[in-house]
Amino acid sequence: MAALTFAVPRTVRVPRPNARRHLTGWAFVGPATLIVVGLSLFPAVWAFFISRAKWNGITAGVPVGWRNYQQLAQDPDMLAAARHTLLLTALFVPASIVLGIIVAIALNQRIRLIGFYRTCIFVPYVASAAATGILASFVFNPQFGAANDVLRHLGIPQQQFLESPSQALYVIVLIALWGEVGFTTVIYLAALQDIPKELVEAATMDGAGRWRVFRHVTLPELRPVTVFAAVWQTITAVQLFDLIYTTTRGGPLNSTQTVVYYIYELAFQTQRLGYGAAAAYLLFVVTLLLTLGIIWYSRRRGSEVF
Amino acid sequence: MLRKLPFSPWHLLLMPLALLFVLPLVQMVLTSFMSNAEINQFPPKLIPTTLHLEGWRALLAETNAVRWLLNSILVSAVSVVAHLVLCSTAGYGFARLKFAGRGIAFVVVVATVMIPIQLLMIPTYLMFARIGIVDTLAAAFVPWLASAFGIFMMRQFFLSLPAELEEAALIDGCGRWRTFRSIVLPLARPAMATLAVFTLLSSWNDLLWPLIAISDDSRFTLQVGLATFQGTRHTEWSQLMAGNVLATMPLILAFLLAQRRFIATMSFSGLKG
Numbered sequence: 307m308a309a310l311t312f313a314v315p316r317t318v319r320v321p322r323p324n325a326r327r328h329l330t331g332w333a334f335v336g337p338a339t340l341i342v343v344g345l346s347l348f349p350a351v352w353a354f355f356i357s358r359a360k361w362n363g364i365t366a367g368v369p370v371g372w373r374n375y376q377q378l379a380q381d382p383d384m385l386a387a388a389r390h391t392l393l394l395t396a397l398f399v400p401a402s403i404v405l406g407i408i409v410a411i412a413l414n415q416r417i418r419l420i421g422f423y424r425t426c427i428f429v430p431y432v433a434s435a436a437a438t439g440i441l442a443s444f445v446f447n448p449q450f451g452a453a454n455d456v457l458r459h460l461g462i463p464q465q466q467f468l469e470s471p472s473q474a475l476y477v478i479v480l481i482a483l484w485g486e487v488g489f490t491t492v493i494y495l496a497a498l499q500d501i502p503k504e505l506v507e508a509a510t511m512d513g514a515g516r517w518r519v520f521r522h523v524t525l526p527e528l529r530p531v532t533v534f535a536a537v538w539q540t541i542t543a544v545q546l547f548d549l550i551y552t553t554t555r556g557g558p559l560n561s562t563q564t565v566v567y568y569i570y571e572l573a574f575q576t577q578r579l580g581y582g583a584a585a586a587y588l589l590f591v592v593t594l595l596l597t598l599g600i601i602w603y604s605r606r607r608g609s610e611v612f
Numbered sequence: 613m614l615r616k617l618p619f620s621p622w623h624l625l626l627m628p629l630a631l632l633f634v635l636p637l638v639q640m641v642l643t644s645f646m647s648n649a650e651i652n653q654f655p656p657k658l659i660p661t662t663l664h665l666e667g668w669r670a671l672l673a674e675t676n677a678v679r680w681l682l683n684s685i686l687v688s689a690v691s692v693v694a695h696l697v698l699c700s701t702a703g704y705g706f707a708r709l710k711f712a713g714r715g716i717a718f719v720v721v722v723a724t725v726m727i728p729i730q731l732l733m734i735p736t737y738l739m740f741a742r743i744g745i746v747d748t749l750a751a752a753f754v755p756w757l758a759s760a761f762g763i764f765m766m767r768q769f770f771l772s773l774p775a776e777l778e779e780a781a782l783i784d785g786c787g788r789w790r791t792f793r794s795i796v797l798p799l800a801r802p803a804m805a806t807l808a809v810f811t812l813l814s815s816w817n818d819l820l821w822p823l824i825a826i827s828d829d830s831r832f833t834l835q836v837g838l839a840t841f842q843g844t845r846h847t848e849w850s851q852l853m854a855g856n857v858l859a860t861m862p863l864i865l866a867f868l869l870a871q872r873r874f875i876a877t878m879s880f881s882g883l884k885g
Binding site: 338348349363429436440441445488492569582589590 | 622623627634639640654709713720724728731732757758760816819824838855856
């Protein structure tokens, strides 16, 4: 065999094994790459062109340049939606981080029933946000819901919850926490178990109490996870849709109308595709900046502390 | 003072918390077995006096719930299988094979993670409308066939495997494809299980995309069916809760059976992020 291939003139032989190697490589990665890129990069570029047109999806679109974006900046509904999204994010992200740390520390103890507790606290995370929303609209029903019954036992006046414009958004934050705390808890639990035992022992030997160990050993060790949790939960909060759809659909009186919900309405209820695409681009850019901001801020703080 | 307790003080935090997380789900199941008269009482009853099956009967007889459940199972099954096949091959290719354009292709794939679905939904809808798959089940699963996250995760896993086994097989004259199938894939079972869990969770629980892409009642997934159904018949709570049990229980049961894998998946996505 070897002698035979050797006899073939070099110029004919060279390109073949190489081309075959490239082909094999692309045969492996091609299908998945094509699907992922075809269903994200291509539509994302297309969305930009749509965002610069006035278009209902049926008749021909009219190019309008940046007018959709200019109009968005003055749209009172968009500004209200942005305010609601911001408030929701500002409440949800820190709360889910703080609760995640506390619950993870509690679940990291060697006590009886710990397996049972872990299971209970993770189960809601597995349920979909849509199902959670449907369940929540039952629990928070002002007429016969369990939430009002609990308040009654505590001697607190009955509330309207999701039907009150001043309360609905806060109730949604609570429901979102119920559904999502399992996630921050589990990543903090994993991080806690990764902290080297020697570190804690050394600090205790040096006379540090529990609180000081937590403050000066545990918390700094959790910083990378916190950055990740902050980024992840910010994206979760900004993109929250299912829960709002199945509880309030943006109401009452638009009080829970968020940017994502507004985009959905613009594009798929009122067929303003160009305007909706522009709002989606704005949301994308803001989320990206927010995410980069969190990473930048934590890096800078990290270098100051150490 | 706390030292006198016969149990750890952590129970005082964890017990109420555990109940807070689980009782609403218990109430959901119990409510599906109540009569509507019982549900409308205040103060609410947690335990039904007798077992009422009206809610379940109405759900199964008057709605397309069984159809929705089958649709959900089909969409999730296709997504999981496609993910396992496509992401494992692509992950292996990016980890082990050298070919022209590998670097740039991988960077592009990973970068797509940043593009949110809200940006994609309008053009994707238009695209699917042109191909003619809007309002079919294919519209629901096509976006879930492969994901950048899956490719990235599988690549990380293959990079962590020692290459010697594969090299030995290749030297013995085993082709790339056979080496991958008979030597690498059996070693990849834990990573594949994690990928399957993650894909199942996201495709089963997806609401926004199928809500947009599907408008024919008989092609809804369970999540869409319930969400739209909730808007129209707001008062039939036993029926709605029965549907909710149907939508959450398969995954909760899967979770209880494979708790370790689920939790490993969640913490993995946190630590590698």
